Amino acid sequence: MKDISQAELEVLKILWLQAPQSANQVVDALADASQWHEKTVKTLLNRLVNKGAVSFEKDGRAYLYSPVLQQQDYQHKESQSFIARVFEGRIAPLVAGFAAHKNLQASDIDELKQLIADWELAQQGKSDE
Amino acid sequence: MKDISQAELEVLKILWLQAPQSANQVVDALADASQWHEKTVKTLLNRLVNKGAVSFEKDGRAYLYSPVLQQQDYQHKESQSFIARVFEGRIAPLVAGFAAHKNLQASDIDELKQLIADWELAQQGKSDE
DNA sequence: ATTCATTGATTACATCTGTAATAGTAAGTC
DNA sequence: GACTTACTATTACAGATGTAATCAATGAAT
Numbered sequence: 001m002k003d004i005s006q007a008e009l010e011v012l013k014i015l016w017l018q019a020p021q022s023a024n025q026v027v028d029a030l031a032d033a034s035q036w037h038e039k040t041v042k043t044l045l046n047r048l049v050n051k052g053a054v055s056f057e058k059d060g061r062a063y064l065y066s067p068v069l070q071q072q073d074y075q076h077k078e079s080q081s082f083i084a085r086v087f088e089g090r091i092a093p094l095v096a097g098f099a100a101h102k103n104l105q106a107s108d109i110d111e112l113k114q115l116i117a118d119w120e121l122a123q124q125g126k127s128d129e
Numbered sequence: 130m131k132d133i134s135q136a137e138l139e140v141l142k143i144l145w146l147q148a149p150q151s152a153n154q155v156v157d158a159l160a161d162a163s164q165w166h167e168k169t170v171k172t173l174l175n176r177l178v179n180k181g182a183v184s185f186e187k188d189g190r191a192y193l194y195s196p197v198l199q200q201q202d203y204q205h206k207e208s209q210s211f212i213a214r215v216f217e218g219r220i221a222p223l224v225a226g227f228a229a230h231k232n233l234q235a236s237d238i239d240e241l242k243q244l245i246a247d248w249e250l251a252q253q254g255k256s257d258e
Numbered sequence: 259a260t261t262c263a264t265t266g267a268t269t270a271c272a273t274c275t276g277t278a279a280t281a282g283t284a285a286g287t288c
Numbered sequence: 289g290a291c292t293t294a295c296t297a298t299t300a301c302a303g304a305t306g307t308a309a310t311c312a313a314t315g316a317a318t
Contacts, residue, residue, distance in 0.1 A: 005275055006214065023295075039278050046297075047275090061285055061295055075215055076226050082211050085135065086204055091227055092240035097205050098220055099248050106252075109245055111221030116238055116245075119228050123235075134305055152265075168308050171266070176305090190265060190315055 001069065002051040009074075010034065011044045012053060016071045020057070020064035130198065131180040138203075139163065140173045141182060145200045149186070149193035 004012060014029045015021060021029075027041045045065060048054035056063040087093050095112070098104050133141065143158045144150060150158075156170045174194060177183035185192040216222050224241070227233050 003274090007276060009214065036276095037278060039280095040276075042296075043276090043278070061283095061293090063296075072226070075222070076230055078211075078215050079223055079226055080232070082207075085138065086207050090237070091224060091233070092237055092244065093204070094208055095220060095224065095241060096244055097201070097208055099244055101205055103209070104220070104248060108219070108221055109248060111219075112224060112241060112245060115221065115225055115228055116241060119233060119238060132304085136306060165306095166308060168310095169306075172306090172308070175267075190313095192266070 001053060004048070004051065004053055004069070004074070007036075007040075008044050008048050008051075008053070011041060011048060012067060012069065012071075012074070015054065015065060015067040019066040022059070022062050022064055024062070026065065130182060133177070133180065133182055133198070133203065136169075137173050137177050137180075137182070140170060140177060141196060141198065141200075141203070144183065144194060144196040148195040151188070151191050151193055153191070155194065 010030065010033070011026060014026050017029075023042055023045055026045065027036075027038050030036055030041055045054065049056060049065075053067065053069040054065050055068050056065045058064075083089055083091055083094060095104075098108075139159065139162070140155060143155050146158075152171055152174055155174065156165075156167050159165055159170055174183065178185060178194075182196065182198040183194050184197050185194045187193075212218055212220055212223065224233075227237075
């Protein structure tokens with residue numbers, strides 16, 4: 001699968017929220033957030049289809065689009081490559097950077113603690129195997 | 130500052146390791162890791178200079194290059210935009226993705242726990258202010 | 259001083275991206 | 289069935305990017 005560009009990602013996000021959607025639904029959804037022209041959004045949809053990230057089915061004159069690439073898969077792949085590229089594969093320095101710049105909220109800390117607890121439970125489970 | 134492309138980043142990384150370095154030193158350092166032609170590396174250096182991310186001083190016929198953009202600044206800015214773009218600004222889901230895909234090591238967990246402890250200490254300090 | 263070699267500067271070129279406009283086609287209307 | 293619309297597909301075009309080759313200048317060698 002070819003890389004998804006940043007503009008294309010915005011379109012994909014709309015489809016991740018709900019699918020299938022017609023081109024016009026996507027255009028409308030993006031009309032609020034962005035200032036993209038209808039033609040621009042249609043081009044992006046088309047490119048996503050060509051890249052295999054989005055599929056469509058005909059519904060009369062219009063198409064109904066659905067994501068093929070799932071958000072979790074996209075997020076995971078992008079995270080991997082981002083952390084490899086920028087942090088030599090280590091995740092803690094990224095979080096440390098956030099902490100240093102006061103970009104961490106108490107809620108983030110709570111979530112991270114929960115994750116760690118879950119991870120440790122899973123590890124314990126593993127040693128029982 | 131214009132965006133740094135992925136290829137340019139690889140060059141910057143070499144300069145972050147050590148600076149200043151001549152173009153040939155950078156070329157040699159990249160000859161191992163990548164398969165880039167000498168001309169390619171020189172082009173990337175040039176573009177980095179034009180973008181203001183790298184400076185140079187003359188040393189006889191050759192130039193000695195140094196990073197202007199610091200690694201921490203780059204990492205922070207990129208992290209911000211990445212997490213905003215892919216995870217709607219929340220960092221925990223990124224870590225959760227790693228955990229779910231077994232990409233977290235015990236050492237990562239230890240580092241994260243340490244970060245959280247540090248953060249909580251800092252918070253406590255803040256409430257004393 | 260002339261020539262050679264080295265190094266940065268400029269140019270090249272295909273592909274990708276952002277941002278549309280135009281062309282073609284099928285469907286609904288009269 | 290002819291016309292008008294409403295869609296999608298194709299084309300456009302400038303700037304960024306990956307990947308170099310060529311040009312120009314300057315210092316080294318003779």
